[in-house]
Amino acid sequence: MRFLPFSCSLLTQLKGKFIEPASLCIFSCNSLHFLLAKNRDSKTIQFTFGAVNFQHTLLGDREGHPHYVFDEWIGFRKYQRFSPLVEVKVAELASECTYRETARVLQEWTAVHISHQTVGSIVRRVGKAQAQADKEMVEELEEAASLSKGKEVDILFAEADGVFVHGTEKKSMEVHHAIVYEGWDMNGKRVSIRQPKVIMTTVSSDAFWKEVQAFAAHHYSLEKAQIVTNSDGGKDTQQRSFKKPFHNHGILS
Template identity: 25%
Template sequence: METTTLEYYAIQLKNIIDSEDDILEKEANMHLLSEELMNSVWCMTIQMKENEVKSSLSSEGYKAYKKEERTVQYAHGRMTFVRTPFKKDKNDKPFFPADEWLGLGKYQRNSPGFTAKIMQIAPDITSYEKTSRVINHLTTNTVSRSTVMRAVKLYGKRADEYHKHQEVYPEVIENKDKKKVDKIYIEGDAVCFKKQNGEMQFVHVFILHDGVETVSNNRKQSKNMLYFVDIRRKKARDRLKSYLQTHYDMKNIMVIANSDGGSGYEEAVFRDIAGVCGSFEYFIDRYHVSRKLEERVQLEEFIPLFQQAINSGELNKLKMVFDTYESNLETEEQFYHSKKLKNYLIRHWKHLASFTKRGYNIVKEGIGIMESQLRHFTYRLKHCGRHWGKGLNGMAQLLASQKNGDFKQIYLRSWKSEFSLDDSLRGNMSNRLDLRDMNKFTPHVGVKQGRLTLPDKKYVR
């Protein structure tokens, strides 16, 4: 950049500082000035890049046409720049190298990076409207609640695309590369929400981790925890099952499962997820047992006695507590609740036994954590005075990505290059798949990643 240009902006900044405006007004003007400076550099850089590729494009038969202006919102501010369209024939659709370099699609108002910021902020704020207001306060950009909603839905689509790709082309890992651990823990539960049409919708959450590790004197945490989330229970369950098969050497691993035993989260479901493994132990979540006691025991002073009987693991003690409890009941409703509780506890009795009662010398750690982990989802998805629409799955996937750390991989679709099949294998498969199946592999059309150089091949628009 020429020194005179720097001097010009230095003088403008000095004028802002010397002005009689209050400090807030001064900082706002400084922000606008820095935006203007960046815009100047932006335009100069695009001009330099276009000069570099003009000759190569000309050799391919492209002609430069009249420059066109475009405005795009970036995280650092709004950029207005001109770029050159190229065509082989005047009736062809224009090709803009600058748009390719910057990863900009046609009519795209927000840059890929700024859209990513919107997606990352949205889960931390309780509504789309509040998200847009926060962004508008912190930047010179203008973002509406509809823009936030579309960004969330876009992430949901890309997450679905990512998970679907994993189902079609599961990652191949040799046994020697698979994780070999003594134990893994899996839990599952669902959260219910009301949709805009009044129907109920569930978000299903499965979690996986390798046990507990000490991170400080007074703090422990689960190791390698991952979340498998979807509004379709089968999808979330199948992703967890596939992950175990491709990432763990299961033949010697003890699988410890825990749930409330509700529909879709029974012992059989978790046995199916675990598949062939070293051993399998299923527990009914003690938090839900405690809630069941509070719900069904009509005389509160008996709740500790029921807890002691359950902890002892001796069915005779439980029956003695029931005998004493029922001798103090008076109404039909009380006996009704007692019968319900008795059936519940006896039905799940073997799943309430402790590790010791099952013959294991294992410290009870890392199990029964689902309720605390669900708060990450319920805080954002529930109790905010709204009914969800199509954005529910997108928001759930964003919340899961916050925990799993895979936001960038899903958003940029970098997995396409990491997991793609080589050309020869794709050719062999095409001979075996009919047209209906091939529709599964239609490329997703969306924002392209920017490139700094043009390839030799022709651009297909």
């Protein structure tokens, strides 16, 4: 029972020892751009296998601006404490249970020790990053003369819904939700949808459908596909709402 914690501890130590010479190597490669070593201190990043502590050097460039060269090279933010994979997995788990339950599950089943408040902070940060990625995907679709060829399917299923949820300070917001999938698979008596892809956002209805359109265009080639749609018939999810993102490609409701 002690083998796994010992292995994780050994791995984190080895990772930390590897990072230090890597940082020096990057410094040597960039020595023409950085003139002065201002400070040397430690940083700890929590990975799925444990916390890695390493030494890094604060350098000054020719204009006097400070840089942690290794951190910038690998993509660590200034006050980042968790690896990108940990942050994504925390956000995914938090979408299925409470923040407190997320923190408890992580502590019991992984080497990640985290408070429920930090879970909330990570969820908000990942959400902002995803929102920015969605925005860029929409802008790319609007500006592109053509897109790379996506997956060809005979039938694509799309469902959409909207629901109002209560937030803090007696405020409520509408959450737009869509799911796109390629059909069903049977496993005995169990049914599972095939290749589900989900879009969920609190932006306006028009922006939501633009995201659905960009998402479908990036993943599929729908010229010969038949689109089967379903919704609750609400104002923003009626049959005509599906026509723009799917360009009337044989839409059935």
